[in-house]
Amino acid sequence: MKTLGKTLIGLGVGVALAPVVTVVGALAKEVALAPHPRQAPHEPLLDEPTAPAELIRVVADDGSPLNVMAYGPADGEVIVLSHGWTCQGSYWYPQINAFADRYRVVVYDQRGHGLSPVGSSDLTQDRLAADLAAVLEAVVPEGKRALIGGHSMGGMSILSWARNYPEAVEKYARGVLLASTGAINILHELAIVPTDLPSFALPLRRAVASSVAYTPVPVLHSPLSRRLGQYLALDDHATAEAVRFCEKMMFDTPTRVRSRWARLFGRLDVVAGLDALTVPTTIVVGDHDRLTPRLHADMMAERLRAHDVLAEYEVLTDTGHMSTVESAHAVNESIARLLAITEDAAVVGADSLGEAVEHRA
Structure with missing residues (x-):
C-alpha cells in the first residue's frame, strides 16, 4: 500500500501536501482492500x-x-x-x-x-x-x-x-x-475518494480525484496498476476476464491523450x-x-x-x-x-x- 500511496501522491502534485496525504492515504487504503477480480467461466461476448x-x-x-x-x-x-x-x-x-x-x-x-x-x-x-x-x-x-x-x-x-x-x-x-x-x-462529481475523511481534508477530495484523472503521469503496467484500474473503472465483483479486457484498452491510450481529454x-x-x-x-x-x-x-x-x-x-x-x-x-x-x-x-x-x-x- 505504501507504493500505491506514493504513486497516488505523485498524481496529486500541486495540491496542499498534508490534506493530500490524508486523502490519498484513504484512497490507497480503499484500493488495497478492494477484492481481487473474481474468477468466472469464459464470456464469449468478449471474444474478437x-x-x-x-x-x-x-x-x-x-x-x-x-x-x-x-x-x-x-x-x-x-x-x-x-x-x-x-x-x-x-x-x-x-x-x-x-x-x-x-x-x-x-x-x-x-x-x-x-x-x-x-x-x-x-x-x-x-x-x-x-x-x-x-x-x-x-x-x-x-x-x-x-x-x-x-x-x-x-x-x-x-x-x-x-x-x-x-x-x-x-x-x-x-x-x-x-x-x-x-x-x-464530470470531474466535480467523481466518487473515487472516500467520504469519511477529517473535515480539513474534505475540500480536497475533488481536487485529488481530478488530479488522478488528468495528470499526465505514465501508469506502468503492473499488478498495482491493475488494482487501481479496477477500483476506478469496474465494480469490486468484476471478473478477471472483464478487468483484463478493459485494462488493455486503458494502457493502450497514450498518456498525453488521456490527460488532454480528461481536462x-x-x-x-x-x-x-x-x-x-x-x-x-x-x-x-x-x-x-x-x-x-x-x-x-x-x-x-x-x-x-x-x-x-x-x-x-x-x-x-x-x-x-x-x-x-x-x-x-x-x-x-x-x-x-x-x-x-x-x-x-x-x-x-x-x-x-x-x-x-x-x-x-
Whole structure:
C-alpha cells in the first residue's frame, strides 16, 4: 500500500501536501482492500467478433481521419456506438457479438484512441460532436435512421452532437442509448475518494480525484496498476476476464491523450443536448460507478422524462463504470428492447418516431 500511496501522491502534485496525504492515504487504503477480480467461466461476448467486418474511411471536418469499423450485413439496420475515455472501438465487442448477425454495427475510435490520430484540433465537446456527425453522415444510409449508443465520453459525444446539430437528431437517430455517462460536472462529481475523511481534508477530495484523472503521469503496467484500474473503472465483483479486457484498452491510450481529454471533463456542459433529444432514449448506469456516479443518470432521466422521451432507465447491480462490459447481457437486453420499440422509425418518413415514444417501455 505504501507504493500505491506514493504513486497516488505523485498524481496529486500541486495540491496542499498534508490534506493530500490524508486523502490519498484513504484512497490507497480503499484500493488495497478492494477484492481481487473474481474468477468466472469464459464470456464469449468478449471474444474478437467473427462477423464480417469492413473498414470505412471517414475524415472529420478538420481533415483528421477517424478509424471506423462496420460489422454485420451491409444492408442491415444500423447501430452506431461511440466509446468512452481511454477505450476504443473494440470496447463494444459484447454488443457487436450480440447484434452483428442481423444488424450493421458501426464503431469508431475517438481521436487519439485506438487507430484514430489525435489530429491538430483542440479536444473540446464541439470536437466530439463534429466527429460523431462525420461518422453518422458516412455510415447511415440516406433515408434510414440508426440506433445511436454511447458509453461515458461516447454518451457525452451524443449529447454534444444533439446540442450542436438538433436538426440532425430525427434525421439520423431512431433511438439513443446513454450508458454510464453525464452531461455536466464530470470531474466535480467523481466518487473515487472516500467520504469519511477529517473535515480539513474534505475540500480536497475533488481536487485529488481530478488530479488522478488528468495528470499526465505514465501508469506502468503492473499488478498495482491493475488494482487501481479496477477500483476506478469496474465494480469490486468484476471478473478477471472483464478487468483484463478493459485494462488493455486503458494502457493502450497514450498518456498525453488521456490527460488532454480528461481536462475537457472539468468544463464540459452538454445539458442542452438532453433537451435536443426528441427520440426514445434509454439510460443505463452501474450502481457502483465511481467515474460517472448514478446522480448523473438520475438528472438525465428526470430531464428526458420531462420531455416524454425516456424509454427506459436501468440501474445495473454489482456494476461499475464499464457497464456495457461488466453487465453486457443486461445492456444488450436494453438495446434489444429499444430496437423493438423503434423498429418502425428506422426509415425516414415513416412518421413513427412519435409512436415509438408513445409505446416506450
